[in-house]
Amino acid sequence: MRRGPLREGTFDSPLHEPRTAVVLGRWLGAALLTCFLTGLLSHLLQEPPAWLEGHLPSRPVNGYRVTQGLHVIAGTAAVPLLGAKLWTVYPKLFEWPPARSLGHALERLGIAVLVAATLLELFTGLLNTLQWYPWPFPFRQTHFWLGWTAVGGLLLHLAVKAPVIAAHWWRARVPVPGRRAFLTSVTVAAAAVTATTAGQTVPWLRWSDLLAPRRPDLGTLGLPVNRTAAQAGTTTVPADWRLTVAGPRPYRLSLDELRALPQHTVRLPIACVEGWSASADWTGVRVRDLLERAGAPADALVRVVSLEAEGPYAVSELPAPYARDGLTLLALAVNGQPLNADHGFPARLIAPNRPGVLQTKWVARLEVR
Structure with a gap:
């Protein structure tokens, strides 16, 4: 049958x-x-x-x-x-x-x-x-x-x-x-x-955690990275690097000038789309302080531009709720140590409740829009 x-x-x-x-x-x-x-x-x-x-x-x-x-x-x-x-x-x-x-x-x-x-x-x-x-x-x-x-x-x-x-x-x-x-x-x-x-x-x-692709507690400065400085082409930072804040009152700051500003330390996670996440202590300048100095309005959208020449996340946009949050930093150090190249030296963005791919590294410009 x-x-x-x-x-x-x-x-x-x-x-x-x-x-x-x-x-x-x-x-x-x-x-x-x-x-x-x-x-x-x-x-x-x-x-x-x-x-x-x-x-x-x-x-x-x-x-x-x-x-x-x-x-x-x-x-x-x-x-x-x-x-x-x-x-x-x-x-x-x-x-x-x-x-x-x-x-x-x-x-x-x-x-x-x-x-x-x-x-x-x-x-x-x-x-x-x-x-x-x-x-x-x-x-x-x-x-x-x-x-x-x-x-x-x-x-x-x-x-x-x-x-x-x-x-x-x-x-x-x-x-x-x-x-x-x-x-x-x-x-x-x-x-x-x-x-x-x-x-x-x-x-x-x-x-x-035997089969997961990542151990979030392993890596330089206590954190793993998805994209290294070598992959991004940012291993060499220009000696005359300056952070440019473009707004109604534009200005530029050297790394020493950034370090001389009031520093804040916050504990925030890096959470990536691949599913891994890890918390760290980040130290740097509050983004809202940088924006206020530039005369940015409270509802301004901020465009964050990296030194990275190419890549889908070389530029990110920071909506006003993030830009004005006191926990959002332009970080200069992590876990008590200065950022290294893979973690975004000389400066990187860190903000709460935000995908890791948008926590822009190797920041060169903040543009008020």
């Missing part, structure tokens, strides 16, 4: 059934929605629309650290959950006939889009945590739109399968041998990959 291209009984596991799929779907759906919402927040902080730019909050101080850490943790946990979910339902790939009607064909096409977008989203996100980009397309923009595609496909899938989901949401209609053991194994696998990678964000899990 044949069922389509395969023999009848090819998929003989009793776990290829709706209740197991619904339970896994709940967990996977929660992980994917968490990824989507935290990823959307990260995107808005990095590239805010004009109407939102002046309203981005600089508090809580650890806001981006928590949300981006949760983004990577949920995405990592989603990998074994997605594998288990696909294993549970993959016999439906071999349904025969492949399309019983136009509606059934459209449903299967929607599932194909959902699965493809989710697999690619998790695959590219995982490689991003390793800072490995073996593809020709831009990661961040592609990841953003894949997220919308995956969530759209997920919502459509939930709508189509709502009757089946409702029927198996609360309890199993028929006991299935091995289901509890299988779900327990999937839970243990998801917990294991989370526990061995989340330490790059969660300090009290650092002891179990």
Whole structure:
């Protein structure tokens, strides 16, 4: 007896059934929605629309650290959950006939889009945590739109399968041998990959940080770096370096003149899109003091320009809520030591609740806009 291209009984596991799929779907759906919402927040902080730019909050101080850490943790946990979910339902790939009607064909096409977008989203996100980009397309923009595609496909899938989901949401209609053991194994696998990678964000899990790509407590001056001075082409700072503050009353300051200004020390985290974060004690001049000296209005947007000649983050924009926050510094030292080249010598930006890629290093100009 044949069922389509395969023999009848090819998929003989009793776990290829709706209740197991619904339970896994709940967990996977929660992980994917968490990824989507935290990823959307990260995107808005990095590239805010004009109407939102002046309203981005600089508090809580650890806001981006928590949300981006949760983004990577949920995405990592989603990998074994997605594998288990696909294993549970993959016999439906071999349904025969492949399309019983136009509606059934459209449903299967929607599932194909959902699965493809989710697999690619998790695959590219995982490689991003390793800072490995073996593809020709831009990661961040592609990841953003894949997220919308995956969530759209997920919502459509939930709508189509709502009757089946409702029927198996609360309890199993028929006991299935091995289901509890299988779900327990999937839970243990998801917990294991989370526990061995989340330490790059969660300090009290650092002891179990075995598989994470970064140890945030390792590096020069007590911090790791994503982009070195050699990569940025800033190993040699001009001997006549001056910080230029361009505003209604423009002025320039040498490094010695910056050090002679009132210095402030704040404890802030560096939180990177790859999921790692680390707190440090930063010392420098408050940006708002520099802006007030230049006669900048209270609602001014500040353009921060690096010595780095090229790179997607050689220039960043500092909205007014950050620029006027007393914790935002043009830092000259970290953890009690002067900045070195890799950490942004002679001066770098540090601000609360802000992605690490926007904490511009090797600062040359502050432009009031």
